[in-house]
Amino acid sequence: MWMYLGLLAALFLGLHNLCKKHAVQGNEVFPVLLGTITSGFLILLPFFIGSVYFPEGTKELGFYITRIPWETHGFIFIKSMIMAASWILAYQALKHLPLTIVTPIRSAGPFFTFIGAILIYNETPKFLQWIGFFLIIFSVMLYSKIGKQEGIHFKRNKWIYAIIAATFLGAASGLYDKFLIQSLTLNPQTLQFWFCWYTILILLVILSITWFPYKEKRKAFKWRWTIVAVGVLLQAADYFYFKALQDPEALIMLLSAIKRSQLIIAVVIGGLVFKEQNKRKKLVPLTGILVGIFLILYS
Template sequence: MWMYLGLLAALFLGLHNLCKKHAVQGNEVFPVLLGTISSGFLLLLPFYIGSQFFKEYMIDIQFYINDIPLKTHGFIAIKSAIMAASWVLAYQALKHLPITIVTPIRSAGPFFTFIGAITIYHEKPNSYQWIGFFLIIFSVLLYSRIGKKEGIHFKRNKWIFAIIGATFLGASSGLYDKFLIQSLSLNPQTLQFWFCFYTVLILLIILAFTWFPNAEKRKAFKWRWSIPLVGVLLQIADYFYFKALQDPDALIMLLSAIKRSQILIAVVIGGVLFKEQNKRKKLVPLAGIMAGVFLILYS
């Protein structure tokens, strides 16, 4: 069951990435990010209020947000800091790079998760899983050659390093999620609500220094319908992902790889919507990544 929940998470993440590309085009990254996370927080706020006043009903519908100790708040705040840094780098990269380059690089995330799952959680991959992961990495390297034809030189482009950094931080957060869900026994909605709360606080502090005092930047900001939609789709994807992680049999390295199937939506649909170059050539490494995911599922 946890694999199917992972595929649902991938579906909503793919749609989330398309909306994110639309939201950041020609826009300031920090206010867009604040708008998306705030939208996710507002989506979850009624569940928190309901948990305070209608506890039994919220438990019945499985959306009760638990009271948690101060130490657990600290653990969630750490996750918020990791993901805030990851998103800032990813949004900046997405603003300056084609979605058909950014998304495949982010698909290397399972490799970092794979290493962490072996060393930290002692998950044991079989031969198919080894082949699948290295096939994903090799396919991502193929994208670097295609990127050069679009004037994107991977060794000299700072936004490439930004998306690589974002990928590493995102993978670290994925490993941390298993600790939060399984070791601390947090339910998905409790983790999501407080994660959004602390991330909004972090972003408000950043914006207080970089955006709010600057009148020109505030005037240049363009509100788009895709901004709140990004936040809503992300929370739906995270809910399915965290529900999958609640299963004690769930392997974080496999879940991370399954989530990469979102690339199908980003490369095929995103390439058409945003009229990006070399879409057919990008289908070759895309096929390699999908084959890697298939091998992991098959195993």
């Protein structure tokens, strides 16, 4: 069952990436990010209020947000800091790079998760899983050659390093999620609500220095409906992902790989919508990534 929940998370993540590309085009990154997280928070806020005043009804719906100790709040705040840094780097890179270059680099995230799952959680990989992961990394290297044809030189472009760092932090957050869900026994909606709250606080501090004081930047900001869509789709994806992690048999290395099936939406549909270059050539390494994912699932 947890694998199907992972596929649902991948579906919403693919749609989320398409909306995110539209939201950041020609826009300030930090206020867009704040708008998406706030939108997701507002979706969860009625459940928090219901959990306080109508606990029985909220429990029946399956969206009860539990009370947690301050120590657990601290652990969630650490996740918020990790993901805030990852998103800031990823949004900046997405603003300056084609979606069909950014998304496959992000697909290397399962490799970092794979190593962490072995070292931290003692998850045991099989032979085909090794082949699948190295096939994914090789396919990402092919993307670097295609990127040069679009004037994107991987060694000299700072946004490439930004998206790599964002990918590493995202993988670290994924490993941390297993600790939060399984070791601290947090339910998905409780983790999502407080994670959004602390991330909003972090972003408000950043914006108070980099955006709010500057009138020109505030005027340049363009509100788009996709900002709300990004927040809603992200919460849907996270909910199914965390529900999958609640299963004690769920392997974080496989869940991370399953989520990469979002590439089908992001690369194929994204390439058509945003008219990006070399779409046919990018299908070759995309196929390699999908074969790698298949090997992991098949094994």
